[in-house]
Amino acid sequence: MNTTFKTVSSSHITISELMLPSHTNFSGKIHGGYILSLMDQIAFACASKFCGNYCVTASVDTVNFLMPIEVGELVSMKASVNYVGRTSMIVGIRVEAENIQTGVIKHCNSSYFTMVSKDNEGKTSLVPGLILTSLKEVTRFQNCLRQIEMKKAKEDQKNVATFSSIDSILNSKKYNIKVELH
Numbered sequence: 244m245n246t247t248f249k250t251v252s253s254s255h256i257t258i259s260e261l262m263l264p265s266h267t268n269f270s271g272k273i274h275g276g277y278i279l280s281l282m283d284q285i286a287f288a289c290a291s292k293f294c295g296n297y298c299v300t301a302s303v304d305t306v307n308f309l310m311p312i313e314v315g316e317l318v319s320m321k322a323s324v325n326y327v328g329r330t331s332m333i334v335g336i337r338v339e340a341e342n343i344q345t346g347v348i349k350h351c352n353s354s355y356f357t358m359v360s361k362d363n364e365g366k367t368s369l370v371p372g373l374i375l376t377s378l379k380e381v382t383r384f385q386n387c388l389r390q391i392e393m394k395k396a397k398e399d400q401k402n403v404a405t406f407s408s409i410d411s412i413l414n415s416k417k418y419n420i421k422v423e424l425h
């Protein structure tokens with residue numbers, strides 16, 4: 244059992260990077276995959292620093308790209324551990340992009356990565372408890388609990404898909420599909 248407790252603030256990590264033309268997609272905006280890769284790196288750093296072990300990414304919550312990111316903008320990512328379970332942690336990440344000439348900052352996305360602590364033998368290992376020191380931190384923790392419950396409910400729903408519901412998809416004209424089963 245891990246009897247250590249650590250504050251949310253001890254997990255805080257920020258990275259900033261100027262966006263280069265080499266990271267653009269065909270429409271000249273920064274590639275979403277590049278941003279996802281940076282987010283995975285900061286989640287890894289944040290969770291590993293918090294638990295004192297190297298972590299793996301277990302899952303990534305929905306990432307909505309709210310605004311495109313342009314070449315030359317300064318992207319900053321802030322991460323913190325918002326929730327801990329036994330061996331897992333949920334890291335919240337906020338991504339902002341700043342136009343360095345005008346100083347205008349836009350919120351580009353927020354997402355949640357579930358990271359699992361692994362020991363040197365590659366086995367999952369217990370993480371420290373979380374000390375919540377403000378109402379904001381309590382609310383974030385509560386939101387994670389809600390997300391975990393919603394995810395569980397969604398998984399349970401998936402398991403009750405019946406033949407009749409598959410049938411209704413095959414026979415429905417409302418989807419943009421053509422069924423050609425072999």
Ligand SMILES: CC(C)(COP(=O)(O)OP(=O)(O)OC[C@H]1O[C@@H](n2cnc3c(N)ncnc32)[C@H](O)[C@@H]1OP(=O)(O)O)[C@@H](O)C(=O)NCCC(=O)NCCS
Pocket residue numbers: 299300301302327328329330331332357359367
């Ligand atoms: C994630 C992984 C460690 C889970 O291993 P496991 O044997 O299923 O371990 P457990 O069932 O004991 O789960 C460990 C923890 O991970 C959590 N977890 C496992 N899968 C999860 C998922 N898909 N989403 C969220 N949390 C998950 C469990 O809830 C548990 O949390 P807790 O200990 O805080 O209660 C394992 O599946 C793995 O190593 N996956 C590959 C990770 C990886 O390589 N990532 C990079 C992708 S290239």
